[in-house]
Amino acid sequence: MKFTPLPAPLEIDLSKSVLKPVTEEWSGPCRRCLTDARTGESLLLLSYNPFLGSSPYTSPGPIFVHYPECDRAYICDGSVPxxxxxxxxxxxxxxxxxxxxxxxxxxxxxxxxxxxxxxxxxxxxxxxxxxxxxxxxxxxxxxxxxxxxx
Ligand SMILES: [Zn+2]
Structure with a gap:
């Protein structure tokens, strides 16, 4: 099986996002690198629509991503992250x-x-x-x- 973080393009609009410093270890799951944020890192909370097409089920929802970037990349090995x-x-x-x-x-x-x-x-x-x-x-x-x- 192939696990794909952020299948649709991620559009970051800082005026519609919230920057959150991480104060509790492993508290925020980053959807880009699929690792939980550590104390001292920052997460951006933003709205994201993961669908690659339209249907009644498509809807944007809140996600966290490391900000400004992840310091690691997710590499899929076929098993559940x-x-x-x-x-x-x-x-x-x-x-x-x-x-x-x-x-x-x-x-x-x-x-x-x-x-x-x-x-x-x-x-x-x-x-x-x-x-x-x-x-x-x-x-x-x-x-x-x-x-x-x-
Ligand atoms: Zn990350």
């Missing part, structure tokens, strides 16, 4: 017309099994030929996390 593996995730599967095929919340277990349930659910969804791609959102706040393709 750690940032999503340890949080409750809303899994939203879409067809090629950007219509939702299935939506479900997955809470992955701890004790070395972080991400296991999410990986299993994604594999199951991609067995369905109607599913074109999946968006993961953080289940609590509902913010977009990452796009997943086969």
């Amino acid at each position: 750690e940032q999503q593996a340890r949080r409750p995730i809303s899994v939203r599967a879409y067809d090629s017309d950007h219509m939702m095929v299935e939506g479900v919340v997955v809470v992955s277990g701890g004790g070395g099994r972080a991400g296991f349930e999410l990986q299993k659910k994604l594999e199951e969804l991609f067995e369905d030929s109607k599913v074109d791609y999946v968006h993961l959102h953080y289940a609590g706040a509902g913010c977009f996390a990452v796009r997943v393709d086969r």
